[in-house]
Amino acid sequence: xxxxxxxxxxxxxxxxxxxxxxxxxxxxxxxxxxxxxxxxxxxxxxxxxxxxxxxxxxxxxxxxxxxxxxxxxxxxxxxxxxxxxxxxxxxxxxxxxxxxxxxxxxxxxxxxxxxxxxxxxxxxxxxxxxxxxxxxxxxxxxxxxxxxxxxxxxxxxxxxxxxxxxxxxxxxxxxxxxxxxxxxxxxxxxxxxxxxxxxxxxxxxxxxxxxxxxxxxxxxxxxxxxxxxxxxxxxxxxxxxxxxxxxxxxxxxxxxxxxxxxxxxxxxxxxxxxxxxxxxxxxxxxxxxxxxxxxxxxxxxxxxxxxxxxxxxxxxxxxxxxxxxxxxxxxxxxxxxxxxxxxxxxxxxxxxxxxxxxxxxxxxxxxxxxxxxxxxxxxxxxxxxxxxxxxxxxxxxxxxxxxxxxxxxxxxxxxxxxxxxxxxxxxxxxxxxxxxxxxxxxxxxxxxxxxxxxxxxxxxxxxxxxxxxxxxxxxxxxxxxxxxxxxxxxxxxxxxxxxxxxxxxxxxxxxxxxxxxxxxxxxxxxxxxxxxxxxxxxxxxxxxxxxxxxxxxxxxxxxxxxxxxxxxxxxxxxxxxxxxxxxxxxxxxxxxxxxxxxxxxxxxxxxxxxxxxxxxxxxxxxxxxxxxxxxxxxxxxxxxxxxxxxxxxxxxxxxxxxxxxxxxxxxxxxxxxxxxxxxxxxxxxxxxxxxxxxxxxxxxxxxxx
Ligand code: ADP
Ligand code: MG
Numbered sequence: 001x002x003x004x005x006x007x008x009x010x011x012x013x014x015x016x017x018x019x020x021x022x023x024x025x026x027x028x029x030x031x032x033x034x035x036x037x038x039x040x041x042x043x044x045x046x047x048x049x050x051x052x053x054x055x056x057x058x059x060x061x062x063x064x065x066x067x068x069x070x071x072x073x074x075x076x077x078x079x080x081x082x083x084x085x086x087x088x089x090x091x092x093x094x095x096x097x098x099x100x101x102x103x104x105x106x107x108x109x110x111x112x113x114x115x116x117x118x119x120x121x122x123x124x125x126x127x128x129x130x131x132x133x134x135x136x137x138x139x140x141x142x143x144x145x146x147x148x149x150x151x152x153x154x155x156x157x158x159x160x161x162x163x164x165x166x167x168x169x170x171x172x173x174x175x176x177x178x179x180x181x182x183x184x185x186x187x188x189x190x191x192x193x194x195x196x197x198x199x200x201x202x203x204x205x206x207x208x209x210x211x212x213x214x215x216x217x218x219x220x221x222x223x224x225x226x227x228x229x230x231x232x233x234x235x236x237x238x239x240x241x242x243x244x245x246x247x248x249x250x251x252x253x254x255x256x257x258x259x260x261x262x263x264x265x266x267x268x269x270x271x272x273x274x275x276x277x278x279x280x281x282x283x284x285x286x287x288x289x290x291x292x293x294x295x296x297x298x299x300x301x302x303x304x305x306x307x308x309x310x311x312x313x314x315x316x317x318x319x320x321x322x323x324x325x326x327x328x329x330x331x332x333x334x335x336x337x338x339x340x341x342x343x344x345x346x347x348x349x350x351x352x353x354x355x356x357x358x359x360x361x362x363x364x365x366x367x368x369x370x371x372x373x374x375x376x377x378x379x380x381x382x383x384x385x386x387x388x389x390x391x392x393x394x395x396x397x398x399x400x401x402x403x404x405x406x407x408x409x410x411x412x413x414x415x416x417x418x419x420x421x422x423x424x425x426x427x428x429x430x431x432x433x434x435x436x437x438x439x440x441x442x443x444x445x446x447x448x449x450x451x452x453x454x455x456x457x458x459x460x461x462x463x464x465x466x467x468x469x470x471x472x473x474x475x476x477x478x479x480x481x482x483x484x485x486x487x488x489x490x491x492x493x494x495x496x497x498x499x500x501x502x503x504x505x506x507x508x509x510x511x512x513x514x515x516x517x518x519x520x521x522x523x524x525x526x527x528x529x530x531x532x533x534x535x536x537x538x539x540x541x542x543x544x545x546x547x548x549x550x551x552x553x554x555x556x557x558x559x560x561x562x563x564x565x566x567x568x569x570x571x572x573x574x575x576x577x578x579x580x581x582x583x584x585x586x587x588x589x590x591x592x593x594x595x596x597x598x599x600x601x602x603x604x605x606x607x608x609x610x611x612x613x614x615x616x617x618x619x620x621x622x623x624x625x626x627x628x629x630x631x632x633x634x635x636x637x638x639x640x641x642x643x644x645x646x647x648x649x650x651x652x653x654x655x656x657x658x659x660x661x662x663x664x665x666x667x668x669x670x671x672x673x674x675x676x677x678x679x680x681x682x683x684x685x686x687x688x689x690x691x692x693x694x695x696x697x698x699x700x701x702x703x704x705x
Contacts, residue, residue, distance in 0.1 A: 006033035006179045013172050023160045035173045036180070037658055038166070039204055039220075040153035043213060046117060047150055053092035055120040057127060062148055064115045064137070068093060072102040084108055086116070086129075094120075096129045113137040115148040133164060146171050151207045170205050177201050181689035184223060187681075188674055195219040218667075221660040225450060225668060229675035230684060231694040232453015236287060237679065239454065242432030244285045247407045249277065249308035256340065257304050268462035269297050275458045276305050279434060280408065286434035289452050292460030293630035294440045294595030295467065301460070302410050302438060303333045309434070310342050310388035314407025317390045319397070321413050323348040323541060324548040328570055329412070330391045334370060337389075345378055346370075347392035347401065350542055352378045354387065393541075406433045413440065440595070441588065442630040444638070446668040453672075461631065470598040472606040472625045474582075474618070483607050484526050487576050491530060491557045495602060496574040499560045500593055502581035511562055512538050518580070519560045527558060535561040563589065572600025582608035583617035587624050587637040595630075638663055 004012055009031060011021050021030075029035050050061035065086030073081045080102040087093045096116055098104055108114065118131040135147050146167050155166045182189075182197050189196060195203065195215050203216035254277070258265065265273065272290060279286035292298045306316035318333070320326045330346040334355045337344065344355040353370045373381075381387050385404030390396065437455065448457055475483050487497045499522065501515045519534040533556035535547045551559045552571055559574075563585075577597045582590060590608070598604035608621055620640065627633055660667065684690050 004032065004176050006031065006036075006176055008032045010035055010169070013169055016169060020161070023158055026158050027156070027161065032173045032176060033180070035170060036177060036201060036205075038155060038170070039658060041156045042154045043207065043210070044117075044152045044154060045210075046148045046152050049088075049115070051090065051092070052086065052088045052094045053090060055094060055127060055129065057120055057122050059120045060118070061120065062115060062117050063094070063129065064088065064148075065094075065113070067108060067110050067112045067114060070105065070108055070110060072105045074102075082108070084114070086114060094129050095126065096131050097123065098131050098134075108134075108136070117148070151210065151213070153205050153207075174202060174205060183687065183689040183693050184226065185678055185683045185687060185690075187683065188226075188678060191677075192222065192670070192674060194222055197223070217659060220658070221664070221667060222671060224657050224660040225671040226675055227690070227693045227697060228450060229453050229668075229671045230678060230690075231697055232450075233675050233679045234684075234694070236454035239287055239432075240284045242285050244283060244432045244434075245407075246283055247280045247309050247312045247314055247434065249281060249312045253308050253311045254304070257307050257337075260340070261300070261336075263464065265300070266297065266460075266462050266464055268292075268460040269301055272458035272460055273301055273304060275456075276301065276436065277308065279456075280305065280309060285432040286436065287455050288436050288458055289448065289455040290436055290438045290458045290460070291442060291448065292438070292440065293442055293463065294592060295599065296440075296460040296463055298412075298438045298440070298460060299329065299332060300336070302412070302436070303336050305436065306333070306389050306408060306410065307337055307340065307342070309408040312407065314405050315382070315385065315388060315390065315403050316408040316410070317392070317396060317403070317406060318410045318412065319392060319394070320411075321393070323350060323393055323545045324552075325412070326391055326393050327351065330370075333389065333391060342388040343381075343386060344389045344391065345373075345382065345387045347375075347378060347382075347390055347395055349393060349395045350545075354378065354381070405431065407431075408436070409433045410436045410438065412438045440592065440630075442591075442634040444631065444635055444665060446665040446672070447638075447662055449672055450662065450668045453675075468598055468603060469628060470594055470604045470606050472594065472608065474608045474610060474621050474625060477611050477613060480609055483578055483609060486605070486607070487558065487578065488527070488530075490576050490605075494573075495576070496551065496554065496556070496571065497558050497576035497578065498574055498593075498596060499558060500577070500579045501560065501562050503563065503584045512536055515560065515562050522558070522560060530557045532556060532558045532560060535559060537562055563593070570599050571596070573602070575600070575602045575604040576607065577605070578607045578609060580609045581611060582621060583610045583612045583614075586641055587620065588630075588634045590624055591630050591633045 009021070010016050010024055010029060011018065013032065013035075016024070024030070024035070027038060029038055046062045048062070049064045050059070052063055052065060055061065055063070063086065065088040068085045068087045070082070070084040073083060075081060080100050082098040082101050082104040084096050084098075084104075085093050086096055096114075096118070114134055114136060116129065116131045116134040118129050118133075120127055120129050122128070123130075133147060147164065153163070153167060153170070155163045155170075157163055157166075178198050180197050180201060184194065184197070188194070194200075195218075197219070200216040200219040203212040204220065207213045207216065272292075276286070276288065276290070279288060290298060290301065302318060306318065309316045318329060320329055326346060326348050330344065330353065334344050342355075346353040352373050352375050354373050355370050378387070379401055382390055383402045383404060390401075390403075395401075443451065445457060445459065487499075490497060499518070501511070501518050503511070515534065515536045519532065523530075523532045533547045533551055535544060539547070547556075547559070550556050551574075554573065574597055577594055579585065579590065579593055585593070594606040597606065608625070610617065610621065612618070623636055624633060627636075662668070678684055
């Protein structure tokens, strides 16, 4: 008999055949340890036995008694029954019935003591007990058996693996439970009142009470989030160990910038600006995530941060996910900073521009506020420090762009970039630049901290005043013609419209097909007289930009698109956003799409097409119609669909939690605070199991530490 360890294959356990091992594998279980981490989904309370004399029809119960008489029987319709009459210690009897198990007559004989679980029902005018599970009590045994006389675990099952069977195997596996190493510091267990891991594992499978179940769950969930939090914090402190020259900015520069803005900053903008400026002037490299709903005014904040850093004598750079967005930011920032005498450049895969200072414009007779330059010249200018602010796409890190002295790196719509890309740009310099990521995906604060534990968080939780409300309406099934008429009216009035094709998650090919068909149908049958563009994810970046450019310049009245349009593009003249099969989208995603309109002076509309009549779909969409608060919508979405779906975390290397839930904000906060304490006291370094857990996490993310 081989020695049992946590790493032993499950087949080492008694009574697991290769076929059964194959089925376990489908549940992700190959080792004894994995079997132990297959947690029950619920429990049945089989602690106390019901008194036979008091059974009522419909009652589910566990009873215990001795077999008085047993026989099999065939009903008139040919069903095989097995009956056994049980008598308990008060002398009361009940007839127990097993359907289709006549073979039991060989097993269950008169005089045996049985424990049975089942339901009391009237059967042929007699109260009988219909048996679901049974166990034979051997030799007057009094200690709890695996299945009865206790709180019994019910496991998530797969075909061919019953909960009852699993219970037995887990019971055996628990013999080596003490080999599971404690990964939490002693002081954490005390401070947080957590069960030690071995105890938690025992209680989670065969609990002594329901309170113990709660404690075990708490401990196991705590551990999962805590490891994630601690690793984030350690990463952050490592990254912040980089050398940094303080970027000393001047108050008068900030004031000069604010003075030439056509509006005042909102309170929320001022607050995050202060946080960012403090970081910039500090001696520790900034690592900050700036969250703000679409249209909350992140760009101004970014522009101001870049401005003061440039004025302090460093370069600043802004990286965005698409060329069209880069260009849009370039023009916005250039016009904002025009009078302030900085050299600003655009560097993308296909375009290189530099701003021309107002005096040079006069001197050279330029009409435009920018000029085209060739790429190698622009790179030279950047390397020589002749450009203060560089705005661009991934081309910024992919091409061999060398900065003279980058003091600030900003990444817009950060969720569009991979972790690796974030790291790469960050490591481009000796003097560690300050690092700011911006996101329009409203992630509740505590969740953001868990997901991006290596970043500080600033949130713009307020929209600029006077922002028009976007009128949102649901178009019921069969009424789509109304939406088309509405779009035609708007186009006639000189406006433009987006039409978003249904989301097809299973396949990009299908999605593409449906987008193309929709395009054909609309351009031939519905709007043959209007010019229509098509945008989808399979197009090359240059092709996408070309289509967007034509839409911006009003060559197209209507743009049909898949969700690639989601990212921060600004077309103030577009006033209708029609989303087909809206029920297929997440609410947060709908909100992003809605944010594409209402960016100009005209009243804007979001129209939700749906063919669904289910109550749930209508309820979700109605919630969306009634709310324009991105954070509220994201939270509702989170509760409805879970974070994996909402934030596309499935691909992000986030661990699959077995116990923890990313919607448990309280626990997320608690683990964060504890991780901060543990990091501060440096306790983690002596705990190998903890380090192993963090290493495993990092490997999953594809990071080296
Ligand atoms: P986002 O956070 O989506 O990137 P932007 O920075 O693009 O938002 O801002 C959206 C619009 O709101 C822009 O046209 C911008 O000029 C305007 N804006 C930004 N801040 C304010 C403010 N404090 N008051 C009025 N308008 C503002
Ligand atoms: Mg933006």
